[in-house]
Amino acid sequence: MEVALLGNPNTGKTSLFNELTGSYEYVGNWTGVTVDKKVGTLKKQIGQLIDLPGVYALNPISKDEGIASQYLLENRCTSTLNIVDASGLSRNLHLTIQLLEFGKPLVIGLNMVDVAKSRGIAIDVHQLSEELNVPVLPIIARTGKGCRDILDYFSLENQHVSHFSIDYGEKIEKAIENISDLLHEEQLNHRWLALQLLQGNQIVLDHIKTNKGIDLERIQRIIQELDKQIEEVEKCSLARAIYSKRKQIINDILEKVITKEKNSDRTFTDIIDSIVTNKFLGIPIFLSIMYFIFHMTFNWIGTPVSDWLDGFFSGSLSEWIGQGLQAVHATPFIRALILNGLIAGVGGVIVFVPQMIVLFFFISLIEDSGYMARVALVMDRIMQVAGLNGKSFIPLVIGFGCNIPGIMASRSIEQPKERLITVLITPLMSCSARLAVYSLFAGAFFAEYQALVVLSLYVLGVILALVMAKVFSFFLKHEHSVFIVELPPYRVPNAKTLFRSTWDKSKGFVKKATTFILGGTVVIWLLSYAGPHGLNVNIDQSFLALVCGYIAPLVAPLGFGTWQAGTALVSGFLAKEAVVSTMSIVYHAPHSGTLTGVISQAFTPLQAYTFMVFSLLYIPCLSTVPAIYKEVGTRKLTWFTVMYCVALAYIVSLVIYQVGRLMGF
Amino acid sequence: MILTELKKGEKATILNLSGTTELVQQRLLDLGITEGEEVCYKCALPFGGPCMLEVCGQCIGLRRREAKEIQVVRT
């Protein structure tokens, strides 16, 4: 059995998916969290559940919506589960009607009944079920209440196929009949296909085109004729006429099932909104929140814990392992590999876990609270100047965690041009891996102003992204820019969700450090240990120093023309954390104390800042490149993205360093 | 009158949406915003930024340029 999970955006599909499959997928409180199809096994092994991006209707506008319609057209699901937001029934039922027309067994999960109740909306579930002729199960997906009933329902053998049908009026019905006759080769429900074609669903049309046995021309003629007739009589488009008919039916149903109490209190959401979307305070509040997050991450919680960890790794732990290795008579090669390679390199990255945990916690908090959509609203005016819209800011914020989901999140942007530009600029966002680089340098050079320095790098990334967006938009065809965003009510973030989300992201960071960063570290260490004159050479005579010595003059104008910095930047292409692990190895001298101490000797504060700026911009990491390729679709554009980042990093760093020097830093 | 002429917190009924582009219209319909619905103009952001509306119990953000194409009548 394969069950498709469909519903309007931000109605809790993924929350329900997690409950029903026992998996943990990314959830958040804004439109467009899920941009891809996900498969899970239903509890009790009764079948598979497919989580799809949220859609308002089956006629898609944005790319993520297209994924859902495309899935239905593949005709693989045996049953559909429609999740409906009880507090917005009238809008949600448009999708429900289209799913009923689709003709597969359907069950409705009526979600957020608690939210509806608090707004004074009471729903007669039994009546609704009768009106639509399908089972309706009330649930609260966030807490898991009622989800058991859904599982029990799917365990049943016979599933109910609804016989719900709307009479669209004589003219439309006639056209549906005529089109259906021409579709006899199709496996999918003919009436549904005909209706979608009448509504102008491009994905359905493309699907029909692939079936050679269908007389497409005749179908299009029928549609055109009907369109003209409707235009004359009802003075609106055909799609609109179908919409209106559905709306009328929905209103009739709602009259019977909903009882509304007058409730005109100012809600919790209204009060917060009057502050965070305030005319003058909107943007300052956003920046203050970001500053507060960095202050917590660096000055208050993260750095003290991470300093302690650093002391432990370079002190006691190294000592214990050293003694242990002595006891088993390990060769000097192995001793050096473990102590100077693994512990220095991997340990150098692991010490930043405390900062990551704090930062990830706050990112999850923003995602789950509902503030994300407000950020899009507040930033729209600024984004408009750059030729984008406020929705493009959401991928950028997600990019602060990791660029890859950020790039994928751009799918929810309606306009192709804006979507493309958003993909191109997302690599400039300062992801959590880069945070390890900042933590190292800011800790060594700007101890007191860490939060401010790091915030400046984030803001610099965003500003440069907007400048580049403006530049790119000159080269692309002009399109009418659109910005419509749904602002969901605020929610007190769910503790379980927060914990899981923070835990998952932090675990990912540790996993990355202990797998391929460890692998990379071993390679780097070997290259620094071996040289043309054999093993255990002076590090300045190693292969690493000789090869990367060629890079040094290239970056010398930027202020860090040493082979050590060059090496770190090369390995940073693998992953930005590798910059830190490489530095730990190349600057690791026995008994020289912590890495911070050595680094503060090797760089001046200006050089350190320039190095951070360069690391922020210079290249998307190895895993991001294919993600870019997947969204932009051509190799040429992917290469372009990589190259413009390198060029931009070079120019910006050069300016900062040279201007800084002139100013006497 | 047009939507943006409303004062903050004022309510009105939508008369005509057809001035907006096809794409905007489709999105507005998706969100349940049609002729005859009651809309509350909640606030607008500075420098011609987007405005916030409440329709059918939900909040949406919309550019002022698009909002100017929506005709309403005060209720």
Place this chain on the structure above:
Amino acid sequence: MLFSYIFGILIFGYAALTITRFIKKSRQGRCAACALQKACEQKPNTCSNIVQIQKNEPQLIRNQHI
């Protein structure tokens, strides 16, 4: 001495393994640290490559294409 050999082989073997795995995974455009790692990767119109998510199975690096 024997100990050193074992350690050396283990460490270099593990390093080689992780690097090859990482490069393989990177080709698909996924980030080891991101929450979407379990999600399926899909280009429009190629829906046969759905990644199976099994419950209670954290190790989902390898995709099982159906």
